Amino acid sequence: MGGGCWGQSSPWACGCEGPYGCEVAEAGACGCWGLGARCVMRTPPHEALHPHSSTSSGPRSRAAAMNCRAEVLEVSVEGRQVEEAMLAVLHTVLLHRSTGKFHYKKEGTYSIGTVGTQDVDCDFIDFAYVRVSSEELDRALRKAVGEFKPPPCRPQDALRSSGSDGMGQISLEFYQKKKSRWPFSDECIPWELWTIKVNVVNLANEQERQICREKVGEKLCEKIINIVEVMNRHEYLPKMPTQSEVDNVFDTSLKDVQPYLYKISYQITDTLGTSVTTTMRRLIKDTLAL
């Protein structure tokens, strides 16, 4: 049988060395090295099968504790379109992963608030999408996407600078918190991971930009269809929590909607093709393997 969870035994046949197992039958075929898994898990949560792996810290706990569904989307955009394309995808995912605010009543019942939606037109792409009507959420996403574009003063790894075609990826991870006893900190157990790989191209003239506008718009339409397809498989979702547990499942900090707990991270590859986080992960893995 293959590895699957950092050397621990795994029920998965693929034998991949990523932190998330998968059901691909062929060894090494799925290529899921943590981020960017191409396969979709259908097995029950990992915890039931691997109770021993849940107490380790660092990347192991993150990797091995829970079976995590992972989806990868790839887009090729021009520099100006990066922000809008990212926001379109992130908002579409969060639209499906947000509910109204819970109001717990007595006897363990709760009522759910209402989620409003609004249309957003893109300026640099011939595309429109729907997002949740929540300014706080929009701000949070814009901030995260804004950080995804490093300032152009560092041309060797700036995603949007001219003269270099950059690559990068942004990850949206939904997780649950699991309280640990003191002195250990709470664990964050991911249950769904969306990775958006961005390939930034540089265009020479206005005509190319116009074509790019339309093409990227069509591509984004396909991505939305992909997202909706995944969402409607109705696979694992965290159980609806009790009042005491709601903060372990949902982000209750927003005042009008309640998305599942999520975090956004990103990495940027410079033109040399090496990525910072990959290097770090390799270092950690090597260290732990000693």
Add this chain to the structure above:
Amino acid sequence: MDTDLSSQDRKDLDKFIKFFALKTVQVIVQARLGEKICTRSSSSPTGSDWFNLAIKDIPEVTHEAKKALAGQLPAVGRSMCVEISLKTSEGDSMELEIWCLEMNEKCDKEIKVSYTVYNRLSLLLKSLLAITRVTPAYRLSRKQGHEYVILYRIYFGEVQLSGLGEGFQTVRVGTVGTPVGTITLSCAYRINLAFMSTRQFERTPPIMGIIIDHFVDRPYPSSSPMHPCNYRAGEDNGAVYPSVEDSQEVCTTSFSTSPPSQLSSSRLSYQPAALGVGSADMGYPVLFAGGLNAAHPHQLIGPGKEGGVPPVPSQPAHGTQADQERMCTPLDGVHYSAATPSSSEDTETVSNSSEGKCGSPHDLLETIFIRKVGAFVNKPINQVTMANLDIPFAMFAPKNVELEDNDPMVNPPDSPETESPLQGSLHSEGSSGSSAGNTHDDFVMIDFKPAFSKDDILPMDLGTFYREFQNPPQLSSLSIDIGAQSMAEDLDSLPEKLAVHEKNVKEFDAFVETLQ
């Protein structure tokens, strides 16, 4: 089949499916109105928002949907379909999409109705919201207006995809399993947009071939209607439609439906009555009469602003009824349909309307009228008349002129004034007009204020400044005769100057040393 389901669960499930069908129709139709939809999130549940989503109910659409369903629910072999089609101003129409809500026999007995099914239906509606913006018809519907409008039709029964042309594509929005069957929501959409339908119309001959010019971006709305008024004749049939000025804000969406029994003939039968739909006629009120023959297209309208058209009379007073009262009457009398978004958006869209349609009279009031002397007229006077805010055309009123006196700018041949032009202009605002200022009306120019040029500190703005300094006087040293004179003088005075400088050599040297 459903003996496992308790009666309460069964009732709940039926209710969920019914309201899901109604909300599905609302989402689809609202997505094809041609405007951006915006609803607000509310943290406290209102109790009336099905599936915890803020989806407004357009009364006409609900009415049509209920009529189509006729008390039934989607079941095996009985699907609810929403057909979206496009109709040009010349009367040609083309089916763009068919949205199908189907039920199949695959049951999921273990699923909990009141919780899981409900939440999954909510998720499916969200997916529908996303997918409706992604099909090609969305972009077409956002650009609808003079050349074409988008129609919808709801029917119940067998799905008919033949009108979509060759090679149509399907996208599945999602499925939800229930104890009585699996609900599937999908969309089949046309790819080949250049193909026009070949259906025979009673009045207009079909136009074969490619008519791509109908789908270009509309130019900015002109104020004149494209078609004569005789389309009004169909008013009693409810077949006249208001025009659309700007697809961003105003929705002219003609909606049609047909009852289930007239499935095959309905498409032909409603065509004649629908002729008026593409007209870009302005301000045509449309009466939606609840008792209309279902074969005729229905129109979403606002309350009639032109004579004699009462507002929608027979609809239940939903909350969206208030939308109809929030119509803006723009300057040119175009009507907005009832299907406007929430009131907060109304004012926004109104104020953003293009071409100053609802547009501010302030544009007139802020104009500065400048009387500028013609280029070939050697008259000195520049008159600046600040238009009184109350009298836009103060130019033609009895004059209260303020002169820019001492303005050398307009008199290049004259000897240049010692007073700086800037100073002169600064004083112009405060100076009283001299009498000579009112004689030259060679032509009147309305000053265009340059952007961002308003300066509260100086009483003069950038435009005035620029105009004044457009014609600076020649440098005195460059003018020939003066220059020649001064050259000669300079040459003559050179020896004297040299002698003086030689006397002061020591002073100069000391000075130079201090510099080093």
